Structures are given as C-alpha cells and as structure tokens.
Amino acid sequence: MLKGGDFINELKISLAAARVNAELSQREVAKMLKVGTQTILNWEKGKVAMPAFQLEKLSEIYKMPIENIRIKKSCTAQNQ
Secondary structure (H helix, E strand, O other): OOOHHHHHHHOOEEHHHHHHHOOOOHHHHHHHHOOOHHHHHHHHHOOOOEEHHHHHHHHHHHOOOHHHEEOOHHHEEOOO
C-alpha cells in the first residue's frame, strides 16, 4: 500500500498529458525544442524514437521529473 507522498512518486503521465498540464500546445513545445509540430505529435504517439536529450529538455519545460513521464521504452533513443 502506498503512503501519501509515495503515491505522487509513483504517478506517471503520458507526454501529451504532461504537455497539457503545462498548458502548452504542440506548436509551442515544437518551437521551444526547434523541431516540427509533427515531431512532437509522433513522440506523443510513440511512433518515432525520441532522443534522450530531448526528453531531458521536455522534463524541464513541463517542470516534471523524467521519472514521472510515461514513455514507451522503445521510443527513446539513447545516442541521438
């Protein structure tokens, strides 16, 4: 059973939910990361690999620890 603070630590949300929670549009995030809007959409849908450094940037933009953002393991590229 999780205790009060443990629940928050176990909570994970999708990339899209993290973006919406930060009150940002796909276009705004794309501009911040200097990528296309379609790239953001593809990352959110898990269609293409996301470079690890971009996930770190998204964590900063969304003001959320990486550990709390749910992504598909196969969709994170380590060396890009």
